[in-house]
Amino acid sequence: MGDPAGIGPEITVGALNKKELYDVANPVVIGHGDMLEKMLPVMKADLTINRITTVDEAMFEYGTIDVIHLDNLNVAEVKMGTVQAQCGKAAFEYIRHAVQLANDKKVDALATTPINKESLKAAEVPYIGHTEMLADLTKTEDPLTMFEVHSMRIFFLTRHLSLKDAIDQMTKERVHDYLLRCDKALEKLGVKERRFAVAGLNPHSGENGLFGREEMDEITPGIELAKKDGINAVGPVPADSVFHHALNGRYDAVLSLYHDQGHIAAKMTDFERTISITNGLPFLRTSVDHGTAFDIAGKGIASTVSMEECIKLAAKYAPHFVTA
Structure with a gap:
């Protein structure tokens, strides 16, 4: 109650x-x-x-x-x-x-x-x-927290941290581990086909280091490690488009890198129908x-x-x- x-x-x-x-x-x-x-x-x-x-x-x-x-x-x-x-x-x-x-x-x-x-x-x-x-x-x-709103699912690599501290946690090891955990979570929920996209951090996912190196140094290597373990994941996909594509069925879930990145996408889609699942x-x-x-x-x-x-x-x- x-x-x-x-x-x-x-x-x-x-x-x-x-x-x-x-x-x-x-x-x-x-x-x-x-x-x-x-x-x-x-x-x-x-x-x-x-x-x-x-x-x-x-x-x-x-x-x-x-x-x-x-x-x-x-x-x-x-x-x-x-x-x-x-x-x-x-x-x-x-x-x-x-x-x-x-x-x-x-x-x-x-x-x-x-x-x-x-x-x-x-x-x-x-x-x-x-x-x-x-x-x-x-x-x-x-x-592990997951949001679901309409046809879009969002997981969160980091939660209640300052943006500066969250960026420090965006390591290849953490990206790898979370993709494995996200895949297991969807499997437990009965989702058969599990296609993941990892959101980018910087504008245009960094443009090969032009706008930041986080994607090159940590996020992409983490995705590659997960792919070697059989996870169907792509990215980093620019954050200004990845949630749109997920909502339209291209991905079964998005791994958001920080709290507001995923929260804004979900709540702008439908504030009242954004539901949290604790995996x-x-x-x-x-x-x-x-x-x-x-x-x-x-x-x-x-x-x-x-x-x-x-x-x-x-x-x-x-x-x-x-x-x-």
Whole structure:
């Protein structure tokens, strides 16, 4: 359900007010039944909240939201759109419980809603976000993030670093390793043909050293090492065209070199339908790619499109996901 003071509860209710989601998935919420019930009139949803303790008790029927109710929240004291320790603690406990269900094979995938870093800190939860929590709770090293929007998939060679520090990590060894990992990730998702393009760093991918040597010295050698290991990869392809080609089917995925390079491409394509998949975990996890939106939380105006797409994408890949 995410942070109770954010838009997580309302977009959960709004998404599960769409019958088509029940045509592709059996959704069950991990959260607080009273908080979801509070959002029913906000979202103008004529639904029933079914509080349960195990997945086996779920009805999985449109018109009813099955929620594994964790009684860990004083709903009367929740102030929408504000940082609160009880909300950070509750959000973490929802995630921890969901991970346990996934590890026990009680659910096929997790679709996560936003949590708030400041609320986690106020609750003294020792994680900065979902990825760090999931990595630690599952003992996974360096989870691999992938965005999917329409027909385009994007992986990221580096994440939250300054651009200067990110460039320092663009070594041939890292490019090689990540292409191997990206190929394995798509294989686990059931993608048979896997054609990769690596984005260029400099304008026109450096023009053979005219605009920078990173492509010549590190990126191209890394691609060549991956090709020797059987990876179908090309590049570096200039970043001003590679995402367009991927969107139009030339490549099955793009390896973006730094955070904003891939984020801008995905969100300009369709902000609300950009969904994040965390690869490398022992289960499938999809996530909305937006925050708790404290400024509009509880007002019923947050779009539910990203949450709907998040659930649909989990349902799309769950039957093909390989855990071994």
